[in-house]
Amino acid sequence: MPALSAATQSDPLPLLRLLLAGGPSASRRARLERPDAASTHTDPLLDARLERVPTHELDRCLAWLAQPRHHLIGWNDPRYPPLLRQLPQPPPGLFVAGDPDHLWRPALAVVGSRGASAGGRDNARHFTRRFCRAGLAVVSGLAAGIDAAAHAAALECDGSTVAVLGTGPDRAYPAAHAGLLEQVAERGAVVSEHAPGTPPRSSHFPGRNRIIAGLSLGTVVVEAALRSGALITARLAAEAGREVFALPGSIHHPLARGCHRLIRDGAQLVESPEEVLAGVATLAGRLAAELAGPHRAGPSDPAPATAPADAGAHRLWRALGHDPVPMDLLAERTGLTTATLSSMLLAMELDGRIVVEHGRYARRPTGGGTAT
Known part of the structure; x- marks a missing residue:
């Protein structure tokens, strides 16, 4: 997916104007993917709506964005949630208060x-x-x-x-x-x-x-x-x-x-x-693989046959021990993001490979079994 240009990241006005213009989300997502489309006038109705966006609404949004932990995430932003992107009609942008x-x-x-x-x-x-x-x-x-x-x-x-x-x-x-x-x-x-x-x-x-x-x-x-x-x-x-x-x-x-x-x-x-967790295990595993990407495994200490086979999960398996460790320490050991680790750890727990206690993770002593 195309990333935002540095100019767009530093200047939220073009994205704000597009979101406030309203209208079909597909045409606005297309404009985000091809910002040069504005010069070709491929959507004159959208261009007309963009011209009518009230200045006071833009000012109100800019004042909100100026506050700490307030974010604007457009369709073409790398931070846009991957699962939401898969919807038939995902929103062209999101206002987020907190941690994206x-x-x-x-x-x-x-x-x-x-x-x-x-x-x-x-x-x-x-x-x-x-x-x-x-x-x-x-x-x-x-x-x-x-x-x-x-x-x-x-x-x-x-x-x-x-x-x-x-x-x-x-x-x-x-x-x-x-x-x-x-x-x-x-x-x-x-x-x-x-x-x-x-x-x-x-x-x-x-x-x-x-x-x-x-x-x-x-x-x-x-x-x-x-x-x-x-x-x-x-x-x-x-x-x-x-x-x-x-x-x-x-x-x-x-x-x-x-x-x-x-x-x-x-x-x-x-x-x-537990029935719900088992029901989403397959989709969670697929999401973990998509988020992890083609990580390289370490040169030694191959994971045991019971550990997941992909390289990202191999790195996580090596970072886990028999003493429970928190998520932030696993992130430090593996270099993986919290989102990636969460998906992988869920899949490992459902496979019965790890135990979770009070937000800390460890290999299951028996090395297998059923998640409880």
């Missing part, structure tokens, strides 16, 4: 009803904590109910979490979640395709749901009514080739009916986080 590296971590979406039951919130917390211990990020939409429970659980266990908004990145919805929004931005990432200051609009939330699905290896629906945004997220995940999981419930519980419909339509019925 969280968008590269292998992730699971945890979604469900705004009016969740106490048991549903407990399940969201339980699944989220297990996913975070396995090295995955948890993606959700900062809504009341299941979303808020998932974000809070990830923060409580020092896990990675990403909140995708249907507003601007500076607007919590509901407003009562302003504190939660601030915490996610401080310790994870807040993402929106909408400019700072954008208020909540019902038309924005299906797009928000597609980004949640697009950033994730799979979507876990904890509770949902028959008419629910969580079902839209699940449908979009399936259309993008991602896994969909649903927790069953009582036939008398209205918030179980959406999950039961998903199961009838082909979603995987799951009763434990």
